[in-house]
Amino acid sequence: MKSLKLFMALALTGALTLSAEEHLKSLNPAYFDKSTPASVDFYKHVNKGWQDAHPLTPEFARYGNFNILNDSSEIRVKNIVLNLGATNPQPGTVAFKVWTIYSQAMDSVRRNAEGAKPILADLKKIETTPHEGMEDLFLWMHGNYASPFFGAGPMEDLSNSKVYAMYVSGGGMGLGDRDYYLQNDKRNKEVREAYQKLIVKQMQNAGYSKKDANRIMKNVMKIETALADSAWTREQSRNIPAMYNPRSFEQLKQMYPNVNWDRFFIETMGIESPASVIVTELSSVAQANNLMGSLTDREIKDYYLWKYVAQAASALSDDFTNASFEFNKIMSGVEQQRPRWKRALGATEGAMGEAVGQLYVEKYFPESSKEYMLDLVENLRTALGKHIINLTWMSDDTKLNAIKKLNAFTVKIGYPDKWKDYTTLNIDPKLSYYENMHNVGMWHQAETYAKWGKPVDRTEWGMTPQTVNAYYNPLANEIVFPAAILQAPFFDPEASDAENYGGIGVVIGHEMTHGFDDQGCNFDAEGNMVNWWTPEDSEAFSKLTKGLVTQFDEIEVLPGLHANGQYTLGENIADQGGLRVSRTAFLDSQKKKGVDINSPEAKIDGYDPMQVYYMNYANIWAGNIRDEEIRNLTTGDVHSLGENRVNVTLRNIAPFFEAFGIKAGDKMYRPAEERVVIW
Incomplete structure (x- = not known):
């Protein structure tokens, strides 16, 4: 030391460097409000x-300098993706995969013609599963990254960050925060009602009658409200030591017997049962276990139907995305959907962000900026x-x-030293957009599960280079500054x-x-x-x-x-x-x-x-x-x-x-x- x-x-x-006579670069004095003294506001x-x-334009719920930089980054990324398409990339290449995702996301004609067809077989599988197959169905749902009732997966061990531990955590709530389900003030009731309308509308979009859609909604609300009742508050969730609850595998099975844990790890993650797990919110996982042992098959299937449709909606027809937007209007106050190209770009970056990021830094991030930042750090x-x-x-x-x-x-600036390898990601233009995006989700899930049993890779990044943000990771004791945030008003080599x-x-x-x-x-x-x-x-x-x-x-x-x-x-x-x-x-x-x-x-x-x-x-x-x-x-x-x-x-x-x-x-x-x- x-x-x-x-x-x-x-x-x-x-x-x-300091010039002989400096002028404001990041600041615009024309924006200063001289009628409001600095001493007042x-x-x-x-x-x-x-x-x-x-x-504010109808597209935005909020808009600030972060958004201006994000707009700039989006335009740059859009040009990168369009240029990839113009090269007529060969099938199987990274460029081909990026361009296929973007072009399919833009192809509303095909998606609207397909409607709910890409998911109907999976919805039928849920509907037709007999009672004796309900355990299989639960494992299949988790294997398809829908994660009903709770979540699980490897992450750095909080007590030994060089190795991965297996975590089991609460979850399963579509609204995320418990207050939306449990508080009865005007705002939370408004959100709850909008969520119920969303469920009904999306299930109708998936081919269900209004009567059945309403039944599904009621069962979903029953289950998610019960999960919320045991969920931790926002304030409790900041107590990291309280969320570190190691249990042996035998203890896990005794505490939560309504899950076949041996099959769960083998069939959803492809790993042998771990010797121990870390349970984060004990009360939440206990409630999930109770619900799985007390609900009827019909109630559970309705919950699964919604979980499946909810994760698929953004990759389906305009009927689905428009319904999601109507809900977002209530949540954020936004008045107009983002342009389709922005939504398509977001999906592309979510799927293959580092592939795009590698091209981004080659074109837009000078090495001199990285050197400046290292000195500043x-x-x-x-x-x-x-x-x-x-x-x-x-x-x-x-x-x-x-x-x-x-x-x-550890200081990371601009971009990773090692880029992700997307060779095994299957993207095929013959498949529907949803099928390709499902492949993306499964690929990322498999990438996460493949970490099990291996040393923690400290070279990984949690953000892409084109992201306008920065972060500190306590488990790696690292600070990370993606390339896109290194622009005015945050950073300008020509500014003072x-x-x-x-x-x-x-x-x-x-x-x-x-x-x-x-x-x-x-x-x-x-x-x-x-x-x-x-x-x-x-x-x-x-x-x-x-x-x-x-x-x-x-x-x-x-x-x-x-x-x-x-x-x-x-x-x-x-x-x-x-x-x-x-x-x-x-x-x-x-x-x-x-x-x-x-x-x-x-x-x-x-x-x-x-x-x-x-x-x-x-x-x-x-x-x-x-x-x-x-x-x-x-x-x-x-x-x-x-x-x-x-x-x-x-x-x-x-x-x-x-x-x-x-x-x-x-x-x-x-x-x-x-x-x-x-x-």
């Missing part, structure tokens, strides 16, 4: 003009080390472990250091501090779930996080609806940590280059560099959003709304007040004794 002294000796390398001060210039790593060392609430023993974890971070550190610098710091948030703190430098905190440090950390939870809980996002500070805690910790750490890295980079950021010469189009830094942070969250989507995200998203990621977070940061002269009595000001400082 490196000592604190040795770590802090790391040099700040590769700072971005900083988000509006920076973004009101952007919001006015980008009104090291600057941020050094800065976070300083913050850890200077913490007043953490003991030296825990600090040493934190620094060890920080030094062990202040803009880049306020954009991608904060993103880097955000992902790094995820390694130490309310979930990341459960994992050590090797990615293993090990408690490396002293009890006193854990208590101090918990006390600080409770203060942050309260700050967000107080925000009323819509009349009568408050933000969920506990559910969004990890992201809120990371936002604040990213801002603090990136600021330190920015100041260090300027000092190294001999730049006095307080001098008149350092101004950027009349703004102090620190003002530009905070303004570009606010700028990356610029966006518009519908009320329905606000409700939807507040229910199911671990991220706070963009406006709160700016205004609530910045009210804890004293240097922000200094940059804009914010003082006691101003709306954006928060007294020192009420501020929460974690990292």
Whole structure:
């Protein structure tokens, strides 16, 4: 383990170049709202003009700078795919498979003519299975990735992340979150009613009478509501240690006897029964077991019918996709379906994303951007080390472990070193679009199951290069930045250091501090779930996080609806940590280059560099959003709304007040004794 002294000796390398006279690149001053002072509403001060210039179109439930980058990425990927088609690729090649999926997704004439035909044989199989074949049917459903009642599969062992463990988890609910089934407020009832209409409509699209469709809906709601009743809350699901419940295979069979576990693993995954499994939500799997032993064949078949149709709908005719869209309108408030080419592109990337990504980086990702990012990451790593060392609430023993974890971070930028091999994926234009997409699903499922018994491959990526996002993976202790996010306003080699550190610098710091948030703190430098905190440090950390939870809980996002500070805690910790750490890295980079950021010469189009830094942070969250989507995200998203990621977070940061002269009595000001400082 490196000592604190040795770590802090790391040099700040590769700072971005500073031109003699800098101008704003990522920020557009025309969007600043001078009628709203920074001291009153900083988000509006920076973004009101952007919001006015980008009104929501019927296609979107929300639209922001992330969407602008995503639009750019989509156009690029579309051109890549169309160019593949223009080359008349040979059957069996990756280009042929990509082009076949895209062209079939675009071929609404064929899909509408086929209607529900591609799935009728499978629906008949469900309907005609006799009582003595119900166990076979259950295994067949899981083998076809529909996963009724619960889910199972290999994933890194939380206690030994170098090997795979077998997990059994709760699930089986089409609406995902338990509150949609159990809460009786106006919003949840509205969603429930829309879901019931969706089930009836889709089953009619599949050829069932209205009477039978209604029966199926009622049985589905009975089963999924029962599953919801035992499901964990959103807040409980963030308690990672509580979800780690190892059981021997014999214990698994005794606890949940209504599943033939020997057959389950052999016939759905093609593996021998594991010596042990990890059950995540014990109550949820117990409820699934109870239901499987108490429901009638008819009830179970109706549930299977819906699970099968639901997973198939997006690859069938317009009747199916239009019904899904009508439900989405209620969930998100979106008024118009995305253009068919965007939906086709999404399906293609979901099927063969890395094949497209390989072409994307060859054309659109210069190696110089990767080099810039590597330098920025090291600057941020050094800065976070300083913050850890200077913490007043953490003991030296825990600090040493934190620094060890920080030094062990793996950094992935742009694209994987090793690409997926799609040779064995069968895509045939003679098959229906649904059949080909089913082959895709089965291929990806087989790829997952094939990991069993092998060492964990740390070279894998969880996102494609063309994805506008980034992530931290605690089980690999890695931070990952796909190529597509490395664009303005996040990153621009021609922009000022202040803009880049306020954009991608904060993103880097955000992902790094995820390694130490309310979930990341459960994992050590090797990615293993090990408690490396002293009890006193854990208590101090918990006390600080409770203060942050309260700050967000107080925000009323819509009349009568408050933000969920506990559910969004990890992201809120990371936002604040990213801002603090990136600021330190920015100041260090300027000092190294001999730049006095307080001098008149350092101004950027009349703004102090620190003002530009905070303004570009606010700028990356610029966006518009519908009320329905606000409700939807507040229910199911671990991220706070963009406006709160700016205004609530910045009210804890004293240097922000200094940059804009914010003082006691101003709306954006928060007294020192009420501020929460974690990292």
